[in-house]
Amino acid sequence: MEEKQVVEFLASKKLIAGKEEIQLILKSESPEKVMENAAKNTKSFYIERKDVEKAIQDLEEKIIIIEPTKKIMAREVEGSLKIHPDSITNNKTLGTTGDFIEYFRERFKKIKGVLATRINSLPLTSIEKARKTLAKTRVIGMVKSKKQTKNGHLIIEIEDEEESLTCFAGRDSKIIQTAREVIPDEVIAIDGKQSKDLFIIESITWPDIPYKQKKTIEEDISLAMISDIHIGSKLFMKKEFSEFISFLNGKTENKSYEKIKYLTIAGDLVDGIGTYPGQENDLENNDIYLQYEILCEFLKSIPEYIEVILIPGNHDASRISEPQTRINEEYIKSVEGYSNLHFINNPGFAEIHGVKVLMYHGASQYSFISNIPNASDGFTNPQKTAVEMLRRRLLNPIYGFKPPIIPVGTEMVIDNEKIPDVLHFGDIHKNGYTEYRGTTIVNSGCWQKTTSNQIKRGLTPSPGEVPIYNMRTGNMKIEKFTSEQA
Ligand SMILES: [Fe+2]
Incomplete structure (x- = not known):
């Protein structure tokens, strides 16, 4: 489109715009759509810069669904996902002290x-x-x-x-x-x-895990890992998270989205209510159902060929004690029937094309950090804490520390059958990666800006950084969605 056409288009709607605004329209991805939206935004015959900017932003935030004709590598590959039966038990019993x-x-x-x-x-x-x-x-x-x-x-x-x-x-x-x-x-x-x-x-x-070869597969597909979205918090980074969802939908020049076949989300899907004293002051939505409704809207926008596995965290609507049961159906009714969305327990275990993936929110990390000298810098290097979990074959070892353990099941023990090829966790809001005896360890950061509580404790989160793990090569690439100041 040229300048003359912009002027004519606007004139047909009885509107005019300055040179600067016209240039802005021309530079946009879709000038006609921008003009139509800007026309709706303006209250006079003159289109102002802010009208154009708003129109561009609205269009950017709108998720563009991939045209069905486009060939996406991950869509061509047949999925292979096996959730472990332990991870979908939905056992609501809490056990007794005697247990x-x-x-x-x-x-x-x-x-x-x-x-x-x-x-x-x-x-x-x-x-x-x-x-x-x-x-x-x-x-x-x-x-x-x-x-x-x-x-x-x-x-x-x-x-x-x-x-x-x-x-x-x-x-x-x-x-x-x-x-x-x-x-x-x-x-x-x-x-x-x-x-x-x-x-x-x-x-x-220590029991430790045996040395093994890093597990790779033949299919050239990737696993993206995120956690700690905290929907409902005033500090939830809606814009960046929307950009990530748009990226999954191919609204990007970055081709790495084409290989993403799986997405794991390691808890704190929403900010919750009553998680800590005074939380109501930090919430944009203080209705837990609404928080999950917003989550569901995002999840519905993920291409259906991407299998999404979600576990709860300590902010979610599940019991606080570990193991945590999966998010109850009453909160996620609107995604009923979305067969690519898998809500499972925390910890959760799945085999993806034979790659063993252990997901754990990781709320026990505080007990590791305060009790194990090797993990004392776990707030900045959370991957070190995960190594200590593997060495001990225990995800939440110490009775009496937070989060509480309940005497139900044996999922908190990493037995031989469940030695992971990938261990994905979150909770600390800080990205961290390492390889340990053939296991890839990933902490996937967050989508929440720094909270006052984190400032007090000297924590520096790393929001909007998404590790994308190529399952064929075993390489990891970090995509950043950090346009706003955290
Ligand atoms: Fe969190």
Whole structure:
């Protein structure tokens, strides 16, 4: 379109515009649509710059659906998604205090099974036998407590099915740094020997995950990972999130959208209500149903060939205790029948073209950060915390820390069947990535600007950064949707 045509078009609607406005119209993607919208915006015969700008912005925010004729790689590939039965149990029972005995017994049994298969030169014995021999032995136990003495030594109490054992790491011993990494309620193997009343620690072994080759597939498709959208918050970055949805719809020059076949969303889908004291002041929508309704509108705009897997976080309408059940149908009625949307539990586990993906919101990270020296900088490097989860085979180990554990199921243990190829988590609002023993670890940041609470705690979120993981190459690319100041 040329300047003359713009003038004629406007004249046909009995409108005029200045040179600057005409140039703006001409530079836009769709001059005719912009003029029509600007004509609606204007209240006089003269189109002002703000009328044109609003028209352009409105059009940008409108999601353009891909024309069905366009060939999109991800649409051509047949999907292969298997959600683990544990992840859709929808078990609403909370268990009782009495159930914890069985719950921890099961945790012990599962992780002991992993540790017992490790090759080691020392004989594996029960605590009872280890205490009676003066020879070096290996014992496996669940940590009851870890205490530092006045002199800086560490006393670690462990127990197996029958007995408990008081283990000791001297302040100046070689093992002291490692012993400081031990946390309550985890299961470890300790090599050492009994000396009087104490079992002197020589080495500590965590269950860990085995080294494996990074899993890749033949299909050239990608998995995009996001979390912590926080719809309903005044600080929800609506514009950037809309841009991301538009990107998925191909309204972009960036071709990487064409390979996205899967999208995982690791919780805090909405900001919720009553999540913390005074939250009502931070909410744009204080109706939880409305918050989910807005979420559903966004989800409906995602191309149907993209399979979307969503878990709840601590802000969502689910129980606060872990494992969390999936979002209840009453909140997401308007997406009923959208077969590409999969609401599952937290943690959730799925196989995507054979790639094992573990999703966990990650609210337990605070307990890792405050108890494990290796993870003490987890607020800036959340990937380090996830490594500690894998080492321990536990997503939320410590009883009594937030979020509470309920004695239901065994999903909080990463057993052999569920060693992930990709571990996707969120909660910290900070992107972080690493590779650990063949597992790709991703924390996917957020879509919320910095909250006053985060400023107080010195946290710097990284909103609008979307990791896109190519499942054929195993490479990750970060797409940024950060036009506004976070
Ligand atoms: Fe969050």
